[in-house]
Amino acid sequence: MKSFDKLTAALRRLPGVGPKQAERLALHLVRAPASESEALSAALREAKARVRSCAVCLDYTENETCRLCSDPGRDKSVICVVEQPPHVSALERSHGYTGLYHVLHGRLSPLAGLGPESLRTAELEARLKAGGVAEVVLATDPDTEGEATALFLAQLLKAYPVRVTRIAQGVPMGGHLDYLDEQTVSCALKARREFTAS
Amino acid sequence: MKSFDKLTAALRRLPGVGPKQAERLALHLVRAPASESEALSAALREAKARVRSCAVCLDYTENETCRLCSDPGRDKSVICVVEQPPHVSALERSHGYTGLYHVLHGRLSPLAGLGPESLRTAELEARLKAGGVAEVVLATDPDTEGEATALFLAQLLKAYPVRVTRIAQGVPMGGHLDYLDEQTVSCALKARREFTAS
Numbered sequence: 001m002k003s004f005d006k007l008t009a010a011l012r013r014l015p016g017v018g019p020k021q022a023e024r025l026a027l028h029l030v031r032a033p034a035s036e037s038e039a040l041s042a043a044l045r046e047a048k049a050r051v052r053s054c055a056v057c058l059d060y061t062e063n064e065t066c067r068l069c070s071d072p073g074r075d076k077s078v079i080c081v082v083e084q085p086p087h088v089s090a091l092e093r094s095h096g097y098t099g100l101y102h103v104l105h106g107r108l109s110p111l112a113g114l115g116p117e118s119l120r121t122a123e124l125e126a127r128l129k130a131g132g133v134a135e136v137v138l139a140t141d142p143d144t145e146g147e148a149t150a151l152f153l154a155q156l157l158k159a160y161p162v163r164v165t166r167i168a169q170g171v172p173m174g175g176h177l178d179y180l181d182e183q184t185v186s187c188a189l190k191a192r193r194e195f196t197a198s
Numbered sequence: 199m200k201s202f203d204k205l206t207a208a209l210r211r212l213p214g215v216g217p218k219q220a221e222r223l224a225l226h227l228v229r230a231p232a233s234e235s236e237a238l239s240a241a242l243r244e245a246k247a248r249v250r251s252c253a254v255c256l257d258y259t260e261n262e263t264c265r266l267c268s269d270p271g272r273d274k275s276v277i278c279v280v281e282q283p284p285h286v287s288a289l290e291r292s293h294g295y296t297g298l299y300h301v302l303h304g305r306l307s308p309l310a311g312l313g314p315e316s317l318r319t320a321e322l323e324a325r326l327k328a329g330g331v332a333e334v335v336l337a338t339d340p341d342t343e344g345e346a347t348a349l350f351l352a353q354l355l356k357a358y359p360v361r362v363t364r365i366a367q368g369v370p371m372g373g374h375l376d377y378l379d380e381q382t383v384s385c386a387l388k389a390r391r392e393f394t395a396s
Contacts, residue, residue, distance in 0.1 A: 002260060003241070003244040003245045003247075003248045003249055003260060004245055004249050004258045004283070006241045006244065006245065007241040007242055007244070007245040009241070010237050010238040010241040010242070011238070011241075013234065013238075014223050014226060014227075014238075015222060015223070015226045016219060016222060016223075017223075020376070020377070021214060023284050023376070024213060024214060025212055025213070025214075025215075026245070027282065027283070027284070028212060028213045029212075029242060029245070029246075030245055030246065030249050030258070034246060036211065037242055037243075037246050039208050039211075040208040040209070040211075040212075040242070041239045041242055041243065043201070043204045043205040043207070043208035043209075044205055044208070044227060044235055044238070044239055045235075045239065046201045046204065046205070047201045047202055047204065047205040047224070047227070047228055048227070048228065048232060048235050049201075050201045051201055051202050051228050060202045060228070062200060062201060084225065085202070085225065086221050086225070178218070178221070179218070
């Protein structure tokens with residue numbers, strides 16, 4: 001049973017996977033056709049080797065800059081700030097936005113000991129210093145940590161001559177961006193409002 | 199994003215993993231140190247290559263026969279029949295049993311179209327024909343499918359001169375063996391009762 005238990009232990013280390021799910025996953029993988037486990041291994045190897053951060057917005061890409069940052073049709077004067085890469089996909093699926101993005105790869109969470117150092121804001125400031133940006137849309141999640149992150153960013157961005165907006169509270173309080181339907185996300189983007197730290 | 203999405207899709211194919219969990223797992227794996235994803239890949243490869251069924255009881259092992267079937271200290275006259283390999287571990291953890299096991303690798307589930315052909319009963323019958331077995335303990339889960347499986351086995355085993363018992367209903371109805379505490383499992387084993395199909 002040694003290698004079966006090792007597989008269970010390796011799966012158990014994944015976030016949100018408990019002992020029973022790890023066992024179920026291991027049983028499935030041991031029984032599944034070799035093609036399926038090989039596809040998973042290959043996808044994992046490929047992702048580890050190829051996925052990198054876009055040099056401009058920090059979203060995941062396989063090139064120097066991502067598809068959106070390389071697209072001449074996108075409005076380079078607007079930057080939408082999100083917490084994580086999947087949030088870019090969630091906003092893109094809403095078809096309500098034509099600007100660029102900036103991925104923080106984190107959020108403020110004092111309880112979890114995550115302060116400003118856990119946010120990739122230096123890269124955002126560099127983009128603002130380079131000029132040509134008129135508006136920054138704060139699209140962090142509308143929950144406690146996301147609001148705290150938005151407030152922190154609003155304070156930080158006071159130093160730059162840009163309009164700072166926040167996606168509208170069409171998104172329900174306590175919700176998570178990537179669980180919402182496209183229509184809600186689209187409305188929230190369109191109704192974005194001025195946002196300043198008092 | 200292509201290889202990130204491919205990884206998400208490969209994880210999505212695992213049982214009980216929804217789109218959000220697949221995304222969370224992919225994010226984690228892409229960010230985790232290479233050592234962690236390599237450990238997972240290695241464990242998967244090793245398990246696929248090494249895990250095989252014990253020639254006697256069909257439990258997972260890396261040898262011709264498993265640790266328990268090779269142990270001269272185990273009582274070879276009692277066979278405890280379980281649905282899946284992790285159930286052997288659950289019963290062993292209770293320290294209430296010294297006999298051998300037989301893993302069915304399945305259960306009857308007419309709604310899911312799983313009939314007797316999905317149970318590894320031929321190997322169990324071969325063991326009974328070989329002789330030396332005095333008792334078969336039916337330790338399938340105490341839920342609808344597990345009870346149906348136990349009844350089917352009781353009927354099947356009428357052809358053999360063995361005592362057929364069922365683990366006691368100390369285990370709560372609708373429960374699952376491997377979620378229970380050792381004490382409950384141990385009591386249920388000790389209070390096993392005669393079981394015959396009427």
